[in-house]
Amino acid sequence: MNIDNLPKQYSPHETEVKWQKYWEEQGVFAAEAESDSPNGDASCRPAYSIMIPPPNVTGSLHTGHAFEESLIDILIRYHRMKGFNTLWLPGTDHASIAVQALLEKQLKKEGIKRQELGRDKFLERAWQWKAESGGTIVKQLRRLGVSADWTRERFTMDAGLSEAVTEAFVRLHTEGLIYRGEYLVNWCPSSQSAVSDLEVDNQEVKGNLWHFRYPLTDGSGYLVVATTRPETMLGDTAVAVNPDDDRYKHLIGKTVTLPLMNREIPIVGDDYVDREFGTGCVKITPAHDYNDFELGKRHNLPMINILNKDGSINENGGEFEGQDRFVARKNVVAKLESLDLLDKIEDYLTTVPYSERGKVPVEPFLSTQWFVKIRPLADSALQDFDQNNSPQFVPERWGKVYRDWLVKLKDWCISRQLWWGHQIPAWYTPDGDVFVAHTEAEALAQAQAKHGQEITLERDADVLDTWFSSGLWPFSTLGWPTQTQDLETFYPTSVLVTGFDIIFFWVARMTMMAKHFTGKMPFHTVYIHGLVRDENNQKMSKSKNNGIDPLLLINKYGTDALRFALVREVTGAGQDIRLDYNRKTDESSNVEAARNFANKLWNASRFVLMNLEDDLSPIPPQFIENPNLELSDRWILSRFHQVVQQTRQQLEQYGMGEAAKGLYEFIWGDFCDWYIELVKSRLQLQDDPTVQSSSPKLASRQVAQQTLAYVLDGILRLLHPFMPHITEEIWQILNPVEAEDNKHVLALQAYPEPDRNAIDPQLEEQFELLTGVIRTIRNLRAEAEIKPSLKITVILQTESDREQKLLAEGQTYLLDLARVETLTIQTSSPVSSEQTEEQTIVGVVGTVQVIIPLTGVVDIAQLKSKLERSLTKLEGAIASLQSRLNNQGYVKKAPLEVVATAQAELEESLKQQTILRSRLEQLTANK
Template identity: 75%
Template sequence: MSTTELPKQYNPLESEAKWQKYWEESGVFVAASQSDKEPYCIMIPPPNVTGSLHMGHAFQEVLIDILIRYHRMRGFNTLWLPGTDHASIAVQTILDKQIKAEGKTNQEIGREKFLERAWEWKAQSGGTIVSQLRRLGVSADWTRERFTMDEGLSHAVIESFVKLYEAGLIYRGEYLVNWCPASQSAVSDLEVDNKEVNGHLWHFRYPLADGLGHLVVATTRPETMLGDTAVAVNPEDDRYKSLIGKTILLPIVNREIPIIADAYVDREFGSGCVKITPAHDPNDFEMGKRHDLPLVNILNKDGSINENGGEFQGQDRFVARKNIVAKLDGLGLVEKIEDYTHTVPHSERGKVPVEPLLSIQWFVKIKPLSDFALEQFDRHNSPTFVPDRWGKVYRDWLVRLKDWCISRQLWWGHQIPAWYAPDGTIFVARNEAEAYAQAKEKFGEEITLEQDPDVLDTWFSSGLWPFSTLGWPEETQDFQTFYPTSVLVTGFDIIFFWVARMTMMAGYFTGKMPFHTVYIHGLVRDENNQKMSKTKNNGIDPLILIDKYGVDALRYSLVKEVTGAGQDIRLDYNRKTDESTTVETARNFANKLWNASRFVMMNLSGLKTTEGIQENLELADRWILSRYHQTVLQVREQLDAYSMGEATRSLYEFFWGDFCDWYIELVKSRLQEDADPISRATVQQTLAFVLDGILRLLHPFMPHVTEEIWQLLTYGTSEPSSDRPVLAIQLYPEVDTAPIDPELEEQFQLLIGTIRTIRNLRAEAEIKPSVKVKVILQSDSDRERALLEAGQSYILDLAKVADLAIVASVDASATEEAIAGVVGTVQAIVSLVGVVDIGQLVAKLERALKKLENAIASSQGRLNNEGYIKKAPPEVVATARAELEESLKQQEILRARLEQLQGK
């Protein structure tokens, strides 16, 4: 290949768009429904259709893509199935705002028109995140893209609901649920964020009905007193034993309520007396069932007080709270008010405190489902968690699960397949016709049915995702080929939301766990090591970094920051300039790959395959091939163990260190036109072989730049063509231990260390790069001297040595007017005679030392001044101490150099 055919610079944006388009259009990522190859399948954790790409998405999808590309190149029948979640509450919130801005309400436009608008919105805006994911270079099979409300998945949702209902595992009842007044829907325990707030603990006097005194109760929610139906004390509390069975006259409401005894009451909290509101507190609800207490609901669904609140009816719950406290204070019934920090559950979507509310909802009986998942985990470690510590978290959650409230008071979503007769009879069916057929069979006549207006919890449909996306409940070829799937890659924060839902649903409907392994990744943290979140407004838009540095640089930087499986990563970022040192370093690596590859290709002209050429390998060739095959072994082991960060670092060290810094430098003289032809051909072949392997190894991490270079290396052009295969489906390098020579690698490290030591000595003596020096290498070891002899041409060339002596011993005169260093047990002595004016060098070093000592004295004076330490900002003091420490190290180095030059 001629130099003119090689572009001088790599253009990431152009190359990335070109190859992503070609890969998708040519079907490179499309999996085969039937194949003799072993299947490997990952389902995308479906992002919300309302979403836009954030750094957490980018990190997760890059991890998945690395695994997918790696297994595709290993010859697996690889399927990465993409898709999105319909996100009931998020979409409904968007549409509610739009409709409100038009001066209308949902009820005015009706459910049918509302859903038309929802589907229109989905068609116009719902694909944003999909197009953004494609920019990440993900190698998903877009021909199989799914949506949780598409026809096939909706069929699976209905079928699963009906089957669970028929098995007695879905029921409808009136229970206390988490209610979000903002979205006016039930939310699950998993959709609640517990936030610590600074509030108050109010102590109120509740008069005894007989007028002989009062009890003091404490509460953080005064408004709920309107629904109190008892006051409870501990049966072992001697203070109140005589009052058990008597009654209280509930203030304001003037309802007579009993004093009951229950062991649940904590005698140490407050006064030891607890108000009981069964309709608005889960613990009170359970106590109410034990004591057969009435349920008094005092809240409307929008969080305002209802008709049971008397004079406070219509007031918002927090307005009513203030007015109730004021009323009780006016009645002389406020004992005291304390500041109180406590945890208040907030709706994740509505962003307001939830209310425990008595409501008729649909539930799934969890225990029969969780028991099977527990058995699979305990007996078979299925699924296997990476890191394994998350397995315990998963198991503990399964043990603690309560029945799952699956109905939501929304319109966007899967409408519950239940129809009601006028007398309240429920008909659960797959469609309306089937429901009417059931009704006719029961009543013997035509009646009018009404479908339940609620929709199912989004997690119900996404709980079916691993198998519904493959065609279940039908026994499709995709289902037979790819189920169970191979790996789930997800964050720890949705083990409860999603992972447990999938294992329970899959276990019940398929009898198998939905994936063999769950790889739990960490979080992406900002430049201050803070978790990125919307509330902190500290997120980083990955698209900005992609536009600036290229997607390969972003991908590589994200993964290289992972120090261990499941560990968080930190991404340095300058918000004023949209610059990232982390990603810039990765871009530099991509540029280094491009430039090194360009050098190699420029020197491959005239390359011919020679029979037996491997017999002509020289020391450096055998070393780089050993390091290469060792790297293949390491990287494959690391990828198989989900240690993607370690794999990137292994590749970085091999490519930049061994290949670029050393091997290319070592063989440059052998590439000259006048070099020995056999030696030249050997090094060309070795360069081409190792570079090809590097590109294959790096491809899962940096797919676009590696594809571009591989096409140039292999075909001399980077224009996509159906006539040529692509790197994306080439075989990943196989492990071959035969060329690995640990002893040679260890010996070669001595050679590299020797060259590095001589270079450092030259720098210390300020010898110009163009000046060659006289060097003595002394070692007592015959083995070391033999190795140095074998590699002396490399030492002469790379360390700029004119005269090299390798000896067993040296006399004292050899070290006069010389500078020496040690690498292992080898002493390197660089003669300064005729090369450096030692007197001038000593004088220069003495001046530098004097200046440094003055700076040290000044720094020590400041830091020993208590006044300075107290007044100066802590970060300034810390910087000053770090600078002093660095200056002391420099002082030590300068003194050592002076002593050596002066022969002390």
């Protein structure tokens, strides 16, 4: 076999770039809708589809992306190799707030305000930025080697998806499920836009609780109210007390004079007020507090907005007009103190909502916005979940979180005061009539039909919440509202892979929208993965500045190594993973171990390929029934098919981490460390001049070659979804074709299926005895410091006839791999008079005793002396460590990491002490 194309050293970067380019150029991952299939076979194959959780177009690859896309790619490649008509649809989200913030920063550097530029020119710049810089994360995702169908890449503001957004809005409005009204919303003064509840990050901060006196208008005294936001008192329209509070119920109906504003406001009674909290009197600011807003509606209170959109005080704030809200806060407190109306100030730990995008505290803000009436949509999705467990969550516990969200949902504010995004399809007449339509022409026709005359319209300036379009993603990307072949073939999708942090942000919105517009849940299963944590087990985040750039690791170790390292860390569905990382050197022990695994596979494959015949034909599955298979052949075939069975089961149950660990152990341990070593002597037979061409030994060599080729081919197929590039490279050398064929790629080959006839658990158990004996002989040789080149005598004693038979059958392996010259297998019996004079070293494997005579092999006295010196030195170190750790002063003063290191050293030293003493005891004992 020609291995000229397989270099001695594996070069991941060269290999990965080559195959990523080839796969994409050859359309290897292009899915086929029924009408696209040239042979009409797409409809015969079951569909399997996943929609990428669309990353923000402003984003760049981070470790969370690398982890998530690796998980998805494993599922996609696995199902493609199983014969599914597979679609992984890629794309990006337009990220309204992020893009607008980015562009406004650019304009600020140029000394231009957005309003001066105008909407049309601003959007021109936005699209220009998208064309030039908006594809960064897509290019980075390609470097991960993801097997997405890039011909179907979508963007949430491309023409098709924009049409879907408009259609969804118009339908919901026509059905009475979208309405417009004046309500309190979360307002971000930085972006000057409404934000949803889930775009708010609640942070606990140290603040104050100010107590102010509100004088009764009749001059009979005052009420003391407390607040954490003194500036909002400028918009107070009442003071509330509990109607059952004996201290205040006689005051209900009277008024107080609002300090600074000199406005009479009523005292109202309401059960909302907690008599035990604070003074029992609550200031009511309906335009700037959600609870006050509801109370204000119950009591028909005025709603006075005191804020401008940028967070400064407006004309309703009197002398404080124009001041920033936090400046006004200080000035309000100072003024009230000067008027002797400040009762006291307390330190107070409070929760402040911050805008995730704007990074500033949000304000409850009275504003006219568009809302989705959420209850009918949520109840429909809830019914599917309760009655059909649809969608199914993995792990199951996240289903309860999803259900809880659906139960407590409130109407969804979907309008945003931005320019970049889907502009709301609503037009207004000069007198305020609103017409919702697909196009301006359609709205104009509606307006003229109503008014019976020519009329001018102005479009709503707001855009839709980004999550509105993302909620349509599973079906809008396939062509909805048109019933396309893609929609027919690939919808509903198979699984959604995402993090738990957007179960409501995205998952619930998709299920509600999909059920309403298509009558079906958008996916069968939701697989919730965990977070990537840093070397200190901390969640990676921008605020902590502890993220790890995956491109650094890809450049250093290769894509396959990073992918495998991340997935192998998963200990169970939904569990967080830890990525060890040295920030000074950009090194990762996890990824380095995966890179070493790739090198191990490369070197083992190169050895196999060097020892195969050039004309070796493909090995048929029936090969496992070959009567010439030897013990080691039958063992590796049994192990291989056992691993095939386990891997398939684990992948079907979303156990990607368990599958990766199982493959690692089989490939590195069973195949590389054992089977290849076991057959080396058989592979060398052709070069032995004493072996005749018709000798059974050459048949043994051929069987070893066939077994190696069969198992290596299977390994490459099994591992391909995890490490696609290295496996494709090796497979192409193992399975060459003369003519270029874009279908002749590992990515499109069948995934291995288990042959239960090959699985022999008893044989595997017995073979473990052989490998255990070899390992024990090797360890005993090392303990006795027997030279590696020296062949030795070994006695194996066991009372089990079965074990004796197996050891006899595998004695060739024992002789080869343990460097044994004379091997005796016997029942346990009294030692001979000759053996009593011999010094031996002994080990045990199960019920087999392994005895190595040392007389004449090593200098016993010299070895004992060396061990005694080592033991003396070690015991001195142990005494020093124990003394240090028993000193409480040292333990209290020394850094924790120093104490921990000393404790670890002591534990390791004590283990070494036990081993050395055991060796000396064996050498001292006379037989």
